[in-house]
Amino acid sequence: MTNTEVLIKELVEKHGRTRNALMPVLQGVVACEKFLSEAAMIAVARELDLSAADVYGTASFYTFLDTKPRGKNIVRVCKTISCHMQGKEEIIKAIENHLKVKVGETSHDNKFTLLTANCLGWCHKGPVMLINDEVFPSITPEKAIAIIEEFSKKSN
Amino acid sequence: MVNLKINNTPVQVEEGTTILDAAKQLNFRIPTLCNHPDLSVAGNCRVCVVEVKGARLLAASCATPVSEGMEVNTNSEKVRIARKHVLELLLSEHNADCTKCFKNGHCELQQLASEYRYGDHIFIDLVKTGDKVLDISSPSITKDASKCIRCQRCVRTCTELQAVSALAVVHKGDHQTISTFLGKPLNDVVCTNCGQCINRCPTGALYERNYIEDVWHAIYDPNKFVVVETAPATRVALGEDLGIETGQRVTGKMVSALRKMGFNKVLDTDFTADLTILEEGTELLTRLKKALVDKDETVKLPMMTSCSPGWVKFQEHMFPELLDNLSSCKSPQQMFGALAKTYYADKINIKAENMVVVSIMPCTAKKFECNRSEMRDSGFKDVDYVLTTRELAMMIKQAGIEFDKLEDESYDSILGESTGAAVIFGTTGGVMEAALRTAYEIITGVEVPFTNLNIKPVRGMEGVKEASIKIKNTKPEWSFLEGVELNVAVAHGLANAKQLMEAVNSGKTNYHFIEVMGCPGGCIGGGGQPIPTSAEIRKRRAEAIYAEDMGKAVRKSHENPEVAEVYKEYLTHPLGHKSHELLHTHYKARKRY
Structure with a gap:
């Protein structure tokens, strides 16, 4: 498992697997990695049984959930x-x-x-x-x- | 009950009815775009706005339930002005190149524009441009963002009916678009090509990749021998696009039209549907024997049908761990192509390389299927072109054929004869029923214990159906099945399929055989069928399918004389060497995004 996948597993343990957990999980990833990589969105989708497009839809709605690589x-x-x-x-x-x-x-x-x-x-x-x-x-x-x-x- | 007045006419409706539906009862039509009877309420397009007395704002009639004493005006000045502006705003971001559009004449936005006859555009042009607007990556579905009015019917279809969500609403405000994951090409994502989004798109933003010109080209080529096969569900829906009432069977007229268009041979996918039953039925019995007698733990049960290419691709993306449960049988379309370019080409003395196989399908996923690299077992592309029912209707019109005046004609032979069991492949539960009619008789030597062979428990539009048949008085060679309760399940629409697969994965089910069709209602509700679609339309098409079955002289696949002939002359027996070579396939896990 990559570091991102480990992080997402931990976040999901904490916030649960319902759709309601999507925002806090995404925020948690951004807090650590500054942005949501393709792999991160796919992993979140898998953990929460959502489609990756759905996760991307949510991420792209919020300015503070970046989907492009960012600096420290x-x-x-x-x-x-x-x-x-x-x-x-x-x-x-x-x-x-x-x-x-x-x-x-x-x-x-x-x-x-x-x-x-x-x-x-x-x-x-x-x-x-x-x-x-x-x-x-x-x-x-x-x-x-x-x-x-x-x-x-x-x-x- | 709730009492209200619409346009000064009193009406009484059930509590919870929307203003839109209440108005329908009084025969007042309110225009809609984002609303669809198969989908949840969105209320985002705003063309259905009406004036409610005492309310400050206009109400979206599709999203507003009636209340006692309500007074509604569906055509006040305020409503008309608002609706005009709404339509013009929608048109300001719609690429209205209607004459070039594949949905020309079948577009709900165009229809509204033609009713309202608005003149000059008063809003600035916001039509999307650039190289990312048109997605032609998929062999099945074309997506054109310049036509999209963001009503989100496609998104709701993909999520609510199909549980795929290949499309989502991304970004916000004026940047909002309908997109795949990270805007990837449709062909690279989880899209199953089912085409249900096309059936519900009110504009030309989603439509099938069409092969009409390619097929005409083949027909006109004197060096090509063009063979056409027609799927079961096309014959109960084609008429809808040609001025014939919903639910009318047009089998004979369709054959006649195809012949007049210039196809060299008009044959039937129903023939290979019967063949599928023999192959798939035998595969099921073989799996059962291995599991029950040989105690072979590698055998995967429940076995699952594999004739719906949308469903197959769904499994490849979503449940790769269950791929070995899928029957190895190719779909009837592909069995047909593989046989046409081998056995049939030899028989009629045509070189396979000069043969073009065209299939008429209620389906867009079939276009993808025929392009799969595995589907070349004849040494050539087994099926060259797939046309939807809609494309065929267009070609019939182009050919100047007055469809409703055609005399009925019959399919050519061989590969043209079929049974009632094959016809019902076109609706949910049909493959299961056909398989049971044959399998039960192989095991016991007598017909399935249902009146007139009609296995009612697997029929109907319930999302997931279950049935059990107790096997009694088996023939000696099948004695291991004596007393066995054969448990089957049927699902249609991929959201229902997903639910069923989750149940299978939970280990709490004890099914032996599962039928899944990717589209709501099965192929009769396929993504290539005439538009519009609704539960009522699908019901009438299904009734027509069962009527066609009842009208057939032979109603069990194993009694199809042509199938028997092909086994005798060529294939030898089900699951034989030739069958494995031509009629069976394998699947591959795909990424889920």
Whole structure:
């Protein structure tokens, strides 16, 4: 069994084999592996007796259940209107330049994937950036890069 | 009971009735697209909206139950404007190249558009483009996302009726599409090619891969000898696409039309259905003997039928551990092809390489089946082209044949004679009944103990049927079966099959023989049959099948004189060397995604 299959077996033991378990199992896989690989979705489908297309349907519905390979840290910059008006474009450009990636891409050292997100609910303190589960409100391009550098050091 | 008014007309209906069904009782037709009588309610297309007095919003009539004192208007100004916008929105993402579309004339969206006669498009064009829109990977089913209106009938069909879920709703909002796992080609995923999605798709987003031009080409080729075989269930449904009432048998007219179209020989898959019974029946008895007398633990029981290619592929994907339970018999279609290009070609002095075998099937999975690499035991592709009942109807129209005015004609011989037992292969329970009629008589020397040979317990539309027959007064060579209770089960539709297979895997069942047909109702409800389909339509086709059986002079496969002749001249005996070579096959496990 691959590591992914072992992980999924453990998650299924914990959450059960009903369809209700699908979301927590998928979230559990993403928490460990950052994304849902083809093999992971097939394994989840088998464990829960669902079709793989069904699992993919659910995964593709949720932005935070990625189906593409991601780096160790996922940086999400809010792209909706309040953050846009407060300069999210500058933030994105700064991060793109710093990490040498475009939105949607993963840095060469596999430490960061840069994405945008829909409203994170911090409109009063935009622009806002999310790294993994941590929120960073009222950021500037400089602050954003400093924060990313800290994460970079932690990921060594 | 609930009292309400629809368009000012009072009506009383049962509690729980939808507004849509209540309106039907008053002969008010409300248009629908996502709604289908075989499927759960979705309420997503919104064309069935109606105005309910006192309600702020329009209600989807397919998804709204009636309530006491309700006043409904199905054609108010508000309703008409909303419906117009809904239709136009649907059309804004629909590639309306109707004249080129295979569903032209059979499209529910086109029908609605023609009723409502809307002019200019007022919404921006959102038709999908790009190289991923058209999926022609499957030899059975073509999927065209540019025609899809996302009503999800196909998804519900694949999940609710077939328990396959090869198709799912993926992504969301304006990115939402109907997709396979990770958008893989249909031919690479768990799809069984049953075509039930096609039967329910209201547009041309799903349709059969058609071989009409290839078949015309073969017919016109003077160097080709084109043989056609017709499946049991085609003769009770073809008429529906040619202006004849549902449930009418058109066997003789179909033969006549095929001859007029230019096929060199018109033969019958029913012949090989009878042959299947002899091979499969003998296989069952051999397995029983090995299990009961020789105590051979490698023998797999229950034995399961293998004539439905959708069901076979389902097993290959979903229950590979049960593949040895499948009968090794090829389907009647493939037995026919293998015999046609060997025994028959020799007999009529035609070179097999010049013979083209075309089969008319109620089925789309048969198109996949004839392309399986195992299906070349004659040294050639045993069956060259498979046409659905629908494709045949189109060809008959193209040929300018006035179908309803045709005189009845009979099949050519040899490979054209069949019994009532073969005809009932076309409906759920039919293979089981045919097998029992023959097996029981082989074992005991007397007919099955059912009035008029009609084995009622295996008939009907219940999802899973069970029956037991006590074997008494066996012939000496079958004495090991004396007193044995032969337990059989029948399932139709793959959701029912899945349930049955899970029961088998649980070890709690004691069946000897299981029949499964992949489609609801069996082949009469096949994915290649005329559209629309419903429980009522399938019931009437099944009744026609049983009427055809009753009308046959011979109703037991082992009494088919042509089958006896083929054994005498060529095959020698069931499960013999030639049979193994030509009429039997093997299966392979496939990935489940």
